[in-house]
Amino acid sequence: MEQLKITSATPNSALLDLPWRRPLIEWPAEVLAALPRGISRHVVRFVRLDGRVLAVKEISEDVAFREYGMLRQLRKLEIPAVRPIGVVTGRTAEDGTPLEAALVTEHLAFSLPYRSVFSQWLRDETANRLIDALVVLIVRLHLAGFFWGDVSLSNTLFRRDAELFAAYLVDAETGALHRELTRGQREHDLEIARVNIIGELMDLAAGELLDSEIDEVAFGNSLVDRYHELWEALTGVEAFASDERWRVAARIERLNALGFDVGELDITTDIDGTTVRIQPQVVDAGHHSRRLAKLTGLDVQDNQARRLLNDLDSYQAATDRQEDDPQLVAHDWLQNVFQPTVRAVPRELRRKLEPAQLYHEVLEHRWYISEQAGHDVPMPEAVQSYVTNVLRYRPDEKAILGMAPEEEPQGPEADYFHYAASEPGDVD
Template sequence: MTIHNMETTKTHSSSAHVKFHMDVHNRRLLQDLPWDALLEEWPAHGVVPLQVRRGESRHPVIFVEREGVRYAIKETTPHMAEREIANLREIDRRGISALSPVGSVIVSAPPILLEEKGPNGLPEYISGDRGYTVTKLAPRVIPHVLLYRVPFTRKTKRRILSAIAILLVELHEHGVYWGDPSLANVLIRIAGQRIQAILADAETVEFFPGPVNEGLRQQDLESFGESLMWQAEDLRYAQGLPEDEELIDDKDFRYLEQRYRILRREHRQLHYSLASATRFQFQHMLETLNERGISLLGIGGQTFQQFATVLPGWYQRRIHELLDIHVPRKYARRFYNTILSHQYHLSQNEGHHISLERAAKDWYTRYHLPAILFLRQHLTKGQDPLQAYFSFLEYRWKLSQKVGHEVPLEEAKSSPLYIFQHLNWTKN
């Protein structure tokens, strides 16, 4: 989490007293906005809102750009603005995907008359003060109301629900009870071939020093299930769809629950077994996760936060970023998992975290290239060494599974069975 020098700055306008609770840079960019007016009146004061995709919100929201920085500004009460920004900062500190907090703005204004004669016969007023939460506008995100405009196939639905299940487990395992989980409070980021759910409303969250208890977990799951049903119904009416056409049904919620429980179980197993697992055991865990539609994107201090739902092609793109090589799609996942396993092995041996970039280059130089050179010596001109290499990886993987431990490269390539089945025939 980035730490800024925070300042509280007061500015005066014609009818309001404004306090900025944010760092100097962002305050400078935002201080000349018409804070003495309601958000809905800002366009009349010369503010040109960004035309971006937006979802539903209980509060007025505006998107603005200041010197190339894009902000989302939400109008609420002073207490809720300060609470939500504090919550977002704590969520960020715990490493969970959420809106990026900038700060809050508090505007003092005259009291608002509620009733000419209250219960005691005197005028009754409420505070006219307003609060604003300011966040960085998340790039490449889709509000839930727009998700239904894309082809909402069963596969697309399940990828989105898997991403939301990952977010829920991340929150609960890191001691965050959401309190108001719903599609309306989620943004979906589709970056390349990766789908990620981002928490977009933190007003109601509560924090605990350890994982959230069973009762609160179930409350969040049930609340999200209820929201799925009524939001899908609202969208059906809004789009003029017939009553018998359901965008989301009970099967979808059961799928979300199933994904949540699988992810939670995998998290628990990784938490207890990762520290002592061999490289072969670690790669076996990766394969098991992949079979369940879950991908581990990298190893870090908080391993589980690297889990994701990815689209076809993500592994190829990531390998190209790391090594500048192209790998056929059908082999890319195992190729990438091999790099992850090497990162895990290096980190264990050296006693500290090794970056994926360093691990990829080390593995490529020490293991991949020597294997390719070995295979070139046994292949004819017409044989593709890369195809043979993946056959070798497949053979080594199956041999490791059979003996119950990782088979070294030298032992695998000198195996009589491998030479007979995969090399000798190529020369005939």
Template sequence: MPPRLTIRPGHPDFLDLPWSKSLPTWNLPNMIDLPKGISRHEVRFLSYPQGIYVVKELAAMLAENDYRILRGLEAVGAPAVEAVGLVERRTSDPGEEMSAALITAYEPFSFSYRELLAGVGMAAVKSDDDRAPGFGRRRNQMLDAFAGLLVELHVAGCFWGDCSLSNVLYRFDAEAIETIMVDAETARLYEDGLTDGHRGEDVELMIENVAGGMADIAAEMGVDVDLADFALGFDIADRYHNLWSEIGRTVTINSEERYRITERVERINQLGFDVEEVDLLPSIDDTSEMLIKVKVGGRSFHSNRLKALTGIDALEFQARAILADVHYFGGEGDATAKATNAIRWRVNHFEPMIARLNALADLADPIQAYCDILNHRYQLAAAQKRDVTTEEALEDWLATGRPGYPLLPSSVV
């Protein structure tokens, strides 16, 4: 019986691949080597005109769950890799490792946390020096982002069950770090949301997995396992609990403090989350007071606004920086004026600059570079106490070695 392929529109049909053979035996001209984390399953990268794709070989039940969960997370805007296709009936035994395969889109400019830590020798060793290898001075950012991913998935009603250093990808998002989930084979989605018990279990599994990953890295590097940073998972868990408490806390206001509703919504938006609903509930203890409870959505508030206004796709914090540039160019007026100005900004400023950045042979991510230039423009203007054009900022940015964003403090305290 031939294999059954389920492929989403807009992608190759993948009929050219030898699905009857196990991935380790593949030797194809469009196979490419790319960095990847530790995986329990065989993984191969394939290049097509439509993009780069990742094929993972695994048993049918796991592959079906992985595909279904990733599609579900995409539907609610949660940060996970994009499921492109599912290949079933590769063998007659659905329990065999090669009985199925999952196809996902490759996430450009991304690396796993394990790659980062394993690639610098002593990174698995606990150190109080923020200049130490590994996360280095970006430790707070990296751990906040790791914790933020777990919060986003839990907001979406997803119990992961396999959060680890290998299964979390990161990439730069303007001044922040974006994190992405891979490997959803053990995950479950709950329409009614997660209970505190579900969340607690998932956090405990993360702590165990991170500790195991740190021990593995230390052993690989010839470091005494007793010196491995086993507290890393607990640090992430603390950050998770702080962020969860911030987005879930209830605020009490009196009848003359309705402005605090807006403040509460803006605070959630500052953390990057959408607010789907605001509930105003009467206080049980005081009839003159009300309770503000917000229903938090995905972490895509600014990227959704940018997409709606300009049609540009960007990561969340990149979108925040680019929206500020749209307003800098001239975003005042009514809705029609703002839309018109946004079109002019894109045609006259954004697209020409992106074209120039794309012409730089050694530049990986033009959107991130554009955000770096915007930050550089602000730094120059503040230092010179005058307005600086984007053209001036570009020339100085290139001349000074393309500096990026300064480090940010932890987002939740």
């Protein structure tokens, strides 16, 4: 019998406790975690281990090591992707039959596969937001020189990011990193995305999970258009008269508004100095999240950060502290506004959403009920109303640690877990 081997940058002896001598499709219910699962060409299972949820995918050894290495590189580049844990090889069944290797990644807390998103929100706005999130992810990958090769909603996980979504790469087995992508490589990735997304939306429509008014082909085509718009905004050359140099700052502000930082600008003038041309050279996503982290230490999604920063600015104005040190004001806002609001939510309900998303939704609810009441509703009253009328009925979007498949919820939350309850023979 071949010796079992675990290759990992962060060794964890608890991995040895998993039933590696059995095919993944036969793993017992007591080690599995009931979580929504997307569609995959390979068998995938979620397991509970040391207080975490891990995703285990059976795959050939060479592909497993290749994908493990690729995910590690993407993490170093700060690309939104699942965190690789390791590769398990040397697996054999009790009768000596060789088993495929396994790639182990950490489950992304508060994330959902696109099918689970659509099981809860049946509006065309949802499709638009998912496409927008995927466009941002593709652009970030292409800026980093990554050719995905299999762009699809199925190979992506989505997390709430204020009123939008943030997309994370899950499957990197077909990807490749280059110093820079050619236009042909980028367009090829886009065509793969367009075709895959049209097919996935048609599949949702067949399952009555899609608004009947949605045109699947138009949505697939719109991804390509939105990609080109964002790519041009981030990398396009802009020319203007030499006496309009304010447009350099305007270009940077425009990119910041999109959530990107400019590391360097290529600025050139023509021979007579009458025309100036600018082009961003290094563009990094996460402008708002980096600013918020610097001020408060909170590590959140970029749109969540933008909303929290707006609230921080409102707090600064309301307390007449525009001339104070921004970090001191941010500290007071964190201690006196943000944290008390989150802590006012009952502990058993906080797990439903990330703290930043929870705070964002409280602000949205406060605005709504204030408009209905015709006056500003105090924050404690808004929190109580949100908890009573909204949060209690929301599905849990955090990884459910310790829940066995037979303990899956019934009623309103059942749809969320639908894709974790597929039959063992299904393709995952």
